Amino acid sequence: MTSASTGPTAADELARNLTSMETDALLGGLNVSDGHPRMALTDTQREIVNSLPLLFDEAEKRVFEEIEAEAQAAFLHGIGQHGAPVGTGRLVSCYSSSVAMDITARALAQRTGHIALVHPTFDNIPDLLKGRGLTLLPVPEADLERGEPDLPDEVGAVFVTTPNNPTGWVLSEDGLRRLAAFCARTGRVLAMDTCFRAQDTRAQYDTYRILEESGTEWVVIEDTGKLWPTLELKAGFLAWGENTDLPLTEYFSDVLLSVSPLILLMITKLAEDAAREGYTQLSGLIRSNREALAGILDGSPVELTDPDARISVARITLPEDGPDAAALYETLVRDGTHVLPCGPFHWARQEDGRRQVRLALARSGGDVVRAAETVVAAVREHIEAARHDHRVTTTESRQH
Numbered sequence: 001m002t003s004a005s006t007g008p009t010a011a012d013e014l015a016r017n018l019t020s021m022e023t024d025a026l027l028g029g030l031n032v033s034d035g036h037p038r039m040a041l042t043d044t045q046r047e048i049v050n051s052l053p054l055l056f057d058e059a060e061k062r063v064f065e066e067i068e069a070e071a072q073a074a075f076l077h078g079i080g081q082h083g084a085p086v087g088t089g090r091l092v093s094c095y096s097s098s099v100a101m102d103i104t105a106r107a108l109a110q111r112t113g114h115i116a117l118v119h120p121t122f123d124n125i126p127d128l129l130k131g132r133g134l135t136l137l138p139v140p141e142a143d144l145e146r147g148e149p150d151l152p153d154e155v156g157a158v159f160v161t162t163p164n165n166p167t168g169w170v171l172s173e174d175g176l177r178r179l180a181a182f183c184a185r186t187g188r189v190l191a192m193d194t195c196f197r198a199q200d201t202r203a204q205y206d207t208y209r210i211l212e213e214s215g216t217e218w219v220v221i222e223d224t225g226k227l228w229p230t231l232e233l234k235a236g237f238l239a240w241g242e243n244t245d246l247p248l249t250e251y252f253s254d255v256l257l258s259v260s261p262l263i264l265l266m267i268t269k270l271a272e273d274a275a276r277e278g279y280t281q282l283s284g285l286i287r288s289n290r291e292a293l294a295g296i297l298d299g300s301p302v303e304l305t306d307p308d309a310r311i312s313v314a315r316i317t318l319p320e321d322g323p324d325a326a327a328l329y330e331t332l333v334r335d336g337t338h339v340l341p342c343g344p345f346h347w348a349r350q351e352d353g354r355r356q357v358r359l360a361l362a363r364s365g366g367d368v369v370r371a372a373e374t375v376v377a378a379v380r381e382h383i384e385a386a387r388h389d390h391r392v393t394t395t396e397s398r399q400h
């Protein structure tokens with residue numbers, strides 16, 4: 001475990017966050033920036049979109065609670081989460097997972113001033129935690145997997161993103177058992193962001209059963225927003241345990257009454273479709289895009305960082321004699337290609353991500369291939385230009 005501890009600083013607030021770069025990518029050009037799905041709808045998803053007027057009429061007529069429970073059960077049971085607290089009042093639906101995250105951050109800040117957070121991870125998680133006044137302690141994935149992170153007493157909660165963005169790392173079932181037992185034993189809350197789990201069957205063991213059996217206080221954030229190209233029509237789900245003594249219901253009701261029942265009905269349909277064939281199609285697309293990326297990188301100076309990852313983003317590692325991630329990002333943006341530099345994922349030590357960029361894979365195969373070719377060409381060009389400059393300098397110094 002690393003001992004560095006970071007609270008909010010003015011420099012943090014001034015630094016550019018990942019979402020602001022993702023926003024630029026929405027303006028045009030080739031967008032392999034954000035993790036939101038932007039490929040074409042499948043035929044059966046298209047049928048569901050075409051049925052939206054009928055779903056609207058259905059949503060008007062039916063009781064909200066019933067529609068909500070149906071959507072939560074269809075989605076969560078479809079990804080192995082049979083122990084999810086559907087129908088207990090401890091599972092609420094939010095406009096997005098970030099809304100669920102902010103409610104969680106506010107509630108955790110009632111309990112503790114210090115949180116141990118996986119490092120690296122998507123930067124809006126540390127940003128939202130810091131925004132609620134929490135001081136963060138970075139913890140590597142391997143320490144969480146071992147289940148015995150070395151934490152100072154003042155740390156009152158452990159926050160894990162699994163599968164993790166951008167690494168694709170997954171906390172194993174045994175790892176969760178160990179970590180939950182550790183949190184129960186040491187009186188810490190265990191909070192989890194599982195927003196990418198529907199893309200990786202290795203993360204689909206029944207998390208809720210393990211958490212409840214451990215006796216620890218826990219919070220889980222789920223998300224439908226990384227799966228289907230539904231133009232940001234999505235929901236985040238926030239669940240917590242019987243033992244969890246945090247003001248989540250109160251803070252949820254400060255933010256919203258309910259998400260749209262129309263979106264929940266659409267989620268039910270998409271989750272049912274996903275269980276039939278949609279998840280297989282999605283993982284097939286992600287796999288073939290990762291393979292295409294690996295094929296283009298093969299023999300180039302750029303490497304696939306996490307070949308074992310299954311989620312819809314891929315990190316690539318830049319060579320020491322190539323541009324760093326920030327320089328490559330700027331070069332690519334000038335030419336209309338949007339990736340993400342990985343520095344900000346390393347929220348406690350940006351320099352750890354200096355040599356990596358992230359590409360989104362929930363895209364058409366053509367977009368991923370074009371982006372990968374553009375990246376490799378830009379890196380080669382940079383290396384060539386640097387070699388040329390070196391030759392010129394050497395010749396000049398010889399002539400003097």
Ligand SMILES: Cc1ncc(COP(=O)(O)O)c(C=O)c1O
Pocket residue numbers: 035096097098099122124161164165193195196225
């Ligand atoms: C792991 C993780 N959790 C939560 C979010 C936030 O999702 P949203 O923007 O839909 O709120 C993201 C965004 O990419 C993410 O990567």
